[in-house]
Amino acid sequence: MTIDTLAGPLQAALAAKGYSQLTPVQEAVLAPELDGRDMLVSAQTGSGKTVAFGLAMSPQVMGGIDNFLPADKPMALIIAPTRELALQVQRELVWLYEGAVVASCVGGMDYRTEKRALDRGAHIVVGTPGRLRDHVERRSLDLSELAVVVLDEADEMLDMGFADDLEFLLGSAPEEKRVLMFSATVPREIAKLAETYQRDARRVEVKSTASQHADIEYKAISVSNRDKEPAIFNVLRWYDARCAIVFVKTRANVNHLHARMVNRGFPVVALSGELSQSERLHALQALRDGRARVCIATDVAARGIDLPGLDLVIHADLPSNSETLLHRSGRTGRAGNKGTSVLVVPQAEFRKANRLLQGAKLVAEWGKAPGADEVQSREDERLISDPSLLEGMGEDTAIAANLLEAHSSEAIAAAFVRLWRAKRSAPEELAEDLPPPAPLPPRERGEFGASVWYKLSVGHEGRAEARWLLPKICEAGGIAKDGIGAIRVQQNVTFVQIAEQLASRFKEVTEIEPGLTMERQAEAPEFGPKGRVAGDAPRKPYARREEGDAPRKPYARREEGDAPRKPYARRDEGDAPRKPWAGRDEGDAPRKPYVRREEGDAPRKPWAGRDEGDAPRKPYARREEGDAPRKPYARREDSDAPRRSFERRDGDAPSKPRWTPTDGERPMRDDRPAKPGPRSAGFKSHGGSPERPARSSGFKSHGEGNFDRKPRGEGGAEGRPFAKREGGKFDGPRPAGSKPFGAKPFGAKPAAPRGDAKDTSKRFVPPKGPRK
Incomplete structure (x- = not known):
């Protein structure tokens, strides 16, 4: 198919962009046998896939007409893995479908702006999986009239973990839709997704006639x-x-x-x-x-x-x-x-x-x-061939003549070179160039082959480890780790085995880093059975350290000729019992209970467990002199009679009330023990203390305190409720029209304003009318 066979608006758009012919992938998707069918297209990067699926979905987007109708619900949905790719696809579709409304929904952009654009209507929607799913779940994106779905870079979306979002979006679209998948590669996950959401899809694989990435x-x-x-x-x-x-x-x-x-x-x-x-x-x-x-x-x-x-x-x-x-x-x-x-x-x-x-x-x-x-x-070379040197003098002729009169041409040229180089930093000095190492010959497992030994100036005392030394040695010689054999860490030094083919990359004495050198050895060192170099002094045994002792030497491996350590010996029958934790046997006398030991007492016998048949131990109860023994707790069974619920019996004496009303008055309890003052006493909420009384007392919620208000006369029925009266009694109910408690504390007076301070007790009343 050529450009001449496309719809008129598409031909005009491609001509405006300078398209003289279509790319192979664009021609492949426009084949007559693929019209209206699902496709799984794989083509290399940079082959024009964006314009390809834009042309492939034109029958569903344009519907056989040259002009777009007013936008309502989207007819095409393009899903891309990244924000930049989605915005790039949007720009391509805007010039390809001139007159169509192309909306974008990508993460990081204003959600409300995208929602308003979707509410106004769009023919095509382009977005990332996560943001598109948010719009669908919030009902701002309606996919009920969707005719085609395009998955651009589908393999990358699966690698980025968008499989759930893709399944959600494809499941939310109508069943009668066209699904186009474009990808550079088609892994197993893409093929599985295509089998689930595509119907009788055609596989389109486009290979360039030239070698891959020929340019x-x-x-x-x-x-x-x-x-x-x-x-x-x-x-x-x-x-x-x-x-x-x-x-x-x-x-x-x-x-x-x-x-x-x-x-x-x-x-x-x-x-x-x-x-x-x-x-x-x-x-x-x-x-x-x-x-x-x-x-x-x-x-x-x-x-x-x-x-x-x-x-x-x-x-x-x-x-x-x-x-x-x-x-x-x-x-x-x-x-x-x-x-x-x-x-x-x-x-x-x-x-x-x-x-x-x-x-x-x-x-x-x-x-x-x-x-x-x-x-x-x-x-x-770029300086000499700079285009600015080939241009004419132009308006700078006068200043150029002044420079030539004031300075020589050599000085001007040197200044020009210095100004040119000042714009750039100095080139980087590299170490000695190392050619790529030749591959080592194959060897049998466990055999390293011909090698050269090197000695490093660090060992156990320097906390040297093979995993710390390995990357440093590789970096110093520019070799891989398979070129290093054994690494033997000793007390003060370390021996390293390097393949003979790579030994030339190291000098006789190579400085790996300040304080760490690597010296070549004439012959391989002799190691003992435990990996230590023969002739090392044996390590001293462990001893508890005391203040002032010399620092302890680190662990050293034992060598031949050292006195053998005493092995662990299992105890046999007939051996004397070990003190004091000897196991109890049947028939032994029971151990006495715990008694605080005094000086001169005989040693206590070890504890013996209780056996079957022993008398049960009495439960714990605080004993008093003359008390009868307490019965132990017995679990109730299903056949036991139910416990009797509490019932007040007729004729019983009533329980003693906490207070006794007298003539309609209620006395205040004075028999409660005084609570000790808190750590921070002196505040009205803390109750005060004998040493520091409460600062502000007289509130009903603060208990009895230092009431400064004088008591009313006897018989004063108009007194406030819950106010302390003479004789420790309280008046009856508060009369109508009196102020509720809490409007002003007893004995409290408002503080007088200082200087020109304003009275803040009055409420602010805003002025009427508009503000001037």
Whole structure:
């Protein structure tokens, strides 16, 4: 199918974008036999999949008409794994379907703005799985009239853990819908998802006629671990790409490398999952505008982003698999442009890099990182061929003439070179270049083969361990761990076995780090049966340390000729019983109960357990003189008579009341014992104490205190309720019209205002009328 067979609006949109012919994947999805059917499409990165599924869903979106009707409920739903990819798909569909309403629903954006856009209606909705599910659950997105669902980068969405969200969205859509899945690879999970939610789907696999990533040049540079970051800086200076991206594994690596590059003056931005959506958009816009030329990102953050003019991809951290390597490198070399993909390979990851390249069916050119002199020479060539030197004088003729009159041409040229170099940091000095190590010959398990022994200047006294020394030795020689054999840690030194093929990478005396050296040995040391070097002094036995003692030597392995330790001896029958914890036998006299021991008492016999037939022990009860023995607790059985419930019997004397009413009055209890004052006494809520009485007393909730109010006269019926009366009695009920208790404490007077202080006891009444 060609562009001429498409609908009129689509032909006009493609022509406006400069499309002369369709790509292979775009032609494959428009085949007549695939019209209206579900598809599972796999094509390499950068092959035009976005426009492909935009053309494939045109019959369901346009419905055979050239102009779109007013938007109501969405007819197409596109699901993308990341925010950037979703927004990129939205931009592509906006120019492809001119006149259609394309709404986006991505995380990090304002939910209310998206909801208002959905309420106004949309023909196509593009979003990420999590945010789309939120809109569906909150009933702001109606999928009842959905005709087609597109899953872009479906494999990546499953890797990111969106399987549940995808199943929810596909299950919420109508059964009579078309499902299109686009992915660079089709793993088992994608095939299983297609079988569940697609009906009679057709598998479309598009392979490019040219070799994979033919427009991308792959290079692999071998560096030592300590030169990894300087090598990245030199590679960026060497290529001087208009736009470059550096891939790392974690967010922490992004922040670390970003700080290092900012200090060196690189125009760099960072992309990671911890950034907000606005920060991510600003970073991408800086790359598109040219304000930034380098982007440091993780695999997830950079998935789906399309940066125009991306010429260089650097793998600072090697990817975990070959598919990720292809996805990373696919950011460059698009639309017929050339690109370069550089793998920074430490010596310990040489074999992993080869496996990744073989799995991706790629061939890389191995070499070393550019050194400081090479980078400086390359930049000098750019200086001489700078386009500004070829331009005419223009308006700067006068000042140029003044410079030539005031200074010589040599001085002006030297100043120009200094100003040019001042914009950039100095190239990084790298250590001695190390070629990739040759693979070691296969050997049988347990045999290391020909080797050379080295002695390290640290041992047990320096807390040396094999797991601490192994990475340091690998870094010092630029070798992998399989090139190291035995590591024997001694008292003061450590012996290490290095494969003979790799021994040339170490000097006679190599300084691994300050204070730690590695010296080559003429012959292999002789070790004892326990791994210790023969002739070492035996270790002193353990002794309890006292103040002032010399420091103890660390543990040393025992050697031949040492006196053997006494082994543990199991006790046999006939041996004398061990004191004092000898086991009890049948027939022994019972042990006496516990009695506090006094000086001169005979030693106590050990405790003996109680046997069957012994008299039961009486339960615990506090005994008084003359008390009868207490009966033990007996558990009630089902056949026992039920306990009698409490009933007041007729004729019984009534219980003594807590107070006795007298003439309608209620006396206050004065027989309660006084409570001790709290730690912080003196406050009205704490009751006071004899040493420090309560500060403010006289409230009914504070108990009896220092009532300052004078008692009313006898017979004063108008007294307040619960007020202390003379004789310790209280009056009757409060008369009508009296103030309730609590309006003002007894004896309390309002404090007089000081100076010009305002009286705050009155309520503020706002003025009437509008404010002037």
